[in-house]
Amino acid sequence: MKPNEIRQRNSTALLIIDMINNFDFPGGEKLAASSLPVARKILALKHRAYKKGIPVIYVNDNFKLWRSSWQEVYQFCSEPDSAGRKVSELLQPSEKDFFILKPRHSAFFNTNLPTLLDDLGTKKLIVTGVAGNICVLFTVNDAYMNDFKIAVPRDCIASNTKKENDFALKQMKDLMKVNTAAVKGLKL
Secondary structure: OOHHHOOOOOOEEEEEEOOOOOOOOOOHHHHHHHHHHHHHHHHHHHHHHHHHOOOEEEEEEOOOOOOOOHHHHHHHHOOOOOOOHHHHHHOOOOOOOEEEEEOOOOOOOOOOHHHHHHHHOOOEEEEEEEOHHHHHHHHHHHHHHOOOEEEOOHHHEEOOOHHHHHHHHHHHHHHHOOEOOOHHHOOO
């Protein structure tokens, strides 16, 4: 068995949603700027997850690059003129990470994420990424509907505005019983 094929069975998994991104959309440069401090927190969380044997799963838009691999998506998002270059470079996936390309907002919609989580024995998800009020929120909703225990560290997601981010966090906490404590207090 090759090293990257070793199963990392753990009841917890860390999801990193859409952080490998070129932010090429209206408001994208603003979201990229607010995503940089979030990316630093996610990177620290990723290293904590490694130490605990928690699998790290990137779930990312494919930017209509339907025949691409994660490496090609990474290259596309880290080009010199990409607004997301700094964030993408900071959070570059490693060979031990899982990477799933998604066609729509939720990480669960038409992806192999449910099968992977089942294979890993996952019962709890730590969800991070962008945009908090769209892809993170839709992913959390689907995770909730599938009976996962969920944590969304409030300082590990970003949206186009603070108001949108705060509203998404309130929805997750109030309606889906999500732990939205800051990452510093998150027990892995």
